[in-house]
Amino acid sequence: MHLSLVCLAKPVLHGYFRSSCSWRVRIAFALKGIEYDQVPVHLIKDGGQQHTEQYQTLNPMQQVPAVxxxxxxxxxxxxxxxxxDETRPGPPLLPADPKKRAQVRMISDIIASGIQPLQNLHVIQKMGTEKVQWAQHFIDRGFQALEPLLKQTAGKYCVGDEISMADICLVPQVYNAERFKVDVEQYPTIKRLNETLLEIEAFRVSDPSCQPDTPEDLRA
Amino acid sequence: MHLSLVCLAKPVLHGYFRSSCSWRVRIAFALKGIEYDQVPVHLIKDGGQQHTEQYQTLNPMQQVPAVxxxxxxxxxxxxxxxxxDETRPGPPLLPADPKKRAQVRMISDIIASGIQPLQNLHVIQKMGTEKVQWAQHFIDRGFQALEPLLKQTAGKYCVGDEISMADICLVPQVYNAERFKVDVEQYPTIKRLNETLLEIEAFRVSDPSCQPDTPEDLRA
Structure with missing residues (x-):
């Protein structure tokens, strides 16, 4: 009885409304139709709640998300x-075809390894007055690589005509680009995909503008 | 006939002997017993051969590897x-159990997204005289997170007793740590796993000390 209760418990997402990596997970939950609870971790308040001893037991990298x-x-x-994706029913988040799966992972990793880590809060905080320029440099470098790749792989979405993990990564990264005043007009494929994806319910309900910890003045 | 020739062609790895991300791919090929050709991309010579127009068609991020x-x-x-892993026979590089697969991916991503991108050549080149200190900071931060996680997940290898993608990521990252004079003695689980893995043929043959482009004075 106890065991089955553990298995049936709703997942808990420890995240932050504006964290692009938390947003990725929120989109995945929404696409799969999975109910979950959110525990906000304020990345700025109290010097950053991700640094508390309690949170470090959840994620020793002291970053969000932890699930x-x-x-x-x-x-x-x-x-x-x-x-x-591997344990829940619902629309697959990676295609069945191995080559397309590889392309989805390649695009996801260009964002998750090649762009986001270089413009995340911890790094930016170390850059002082150069922080906007630094973030713009790395987002532009990544988008300059993504644009020609996406031109080859995209159909309606990043890889073909099915939503995938690549789309889940793209939308929050474009949001970050806009926060750092990167000119997204330079990247017509990225811009088109982002606009298409933002029409979809799962991307809208998981948007930073409408989370439990979104401050009043940033609410949509 | 033409199609089958394409399929039977050996994979080509465009990489650099000392690139930790190239080394990861070399280990995977070796573990699977896959023959491949190497085309060296010198990251320093001529201002960096990864920046040529020709190479950018292979990897628009202007990084190695490209396969x-x-x-x-x-x-x-x-x-x-x-x-x-998904297209070749041989020992699996991810476990069958979904929770263990997730742990393998988590550990791999802590290295591939949380550590390596912050100490790679392009970033380090921007840091000038602070480059060693910067690299050490991010490797130590990552290892401080990995050590307690690996204590929980490791058996003989990073996750249980089977070699996985996490091990493939760990060894090249420890090599980078040593290059940047990080004190690996502080991380006994990481140190022990690295030593165990370096005994394995697939890790040894793919080592930076014995690649086609390894300079004479760095050869083992």
Whole structure:
């Protein structure tokens, strides 16, 4: 009885409304139709709640997200998304074809390894007055690579005509680009995909503008 | 006939002997017993051969590795490794159990998204005289997170007793740590796993000390 209760417990997402990596996980949950609870971790208040001893037991990298699910705790959004995909019914988040799966992972990793880590809060905080220029440099470098790749792989969405993990990564990264005043008009494929994806319910309900910890003045 | 020739062609790895991400792919090929050709891309000579127009068609991120395989070109080492795993026989590089798979991906991503991108050549080149201190900071931060996680997940290897993608990521990252004079003694689990893994043939033959482009004075 106890065991089955553990298994049936709703997943808990420890995240932050404006964290692009938390947003990725929110989109995955929404696409799969999975109910979950959110525990806000304020990345600025009190010097950053991600640095508390309690939070470090959830994610020793002191970053969001951390997800409690099925009795384990996971960090790293792409690991979480692929775990959800491999254990939950609903629309697949990776295509069945191995070559397309590889393309989805390549695009996801260009964002998750090649762009986001270089413009995330911890790095930006170390850059002082150069922080906007630094973030713009790395987002532009990544988008300059993504644009020609997406031109080859995209159909309606990033890879073909099915929504995938690549789309889940793209939309929050474009949001970050806009926050750092990157000119997204330079990247017509990225811009078109982002606009298409933002029409979809799962992307809208998981948007930073409408989360439990979104401050009043930033609410849509 | 033409198509089958394409499929049977050996994969081509465009990499650099000392690149940790290239080394990851070399380990995966070796573990699977896959023959491949190497085309060296010198990251320093001529201002960096990864910046040539020709190379950018292989990897617009202007980084190594890029892999030509089965008629497609892939970049991002974890996408390549998982593609190999999903299309080739031989020992699996991810466990069958979904929770263990997630732990393998989490550990791999802590390295591939949380550590390596912050100490790679392009970033370090921007840091000038602070480059060693910067690299040490991010490697230590990552290892401080990995050590307690690996204590929980490791058996003989990073996750349980089977070699996985997490091990493939760990060894090249420890090599980078040593290059940047990080004190690996502080991380007994990481140190123990690295030593165990370096005994394995697939890790040894793919080592930076014995690649086609390894300079004479760095050869083992």
């Amino acid at each position: 409690e699910i099925d009795g384990i705790t996971l960090s790293q959004s792409l690991a979480v998304i692929q775990y959800i | 030509e395989i089965d008629g497609i070109t892939l970049s991002q080492s974890l996408a390549v490794i998982q593609y190999i």
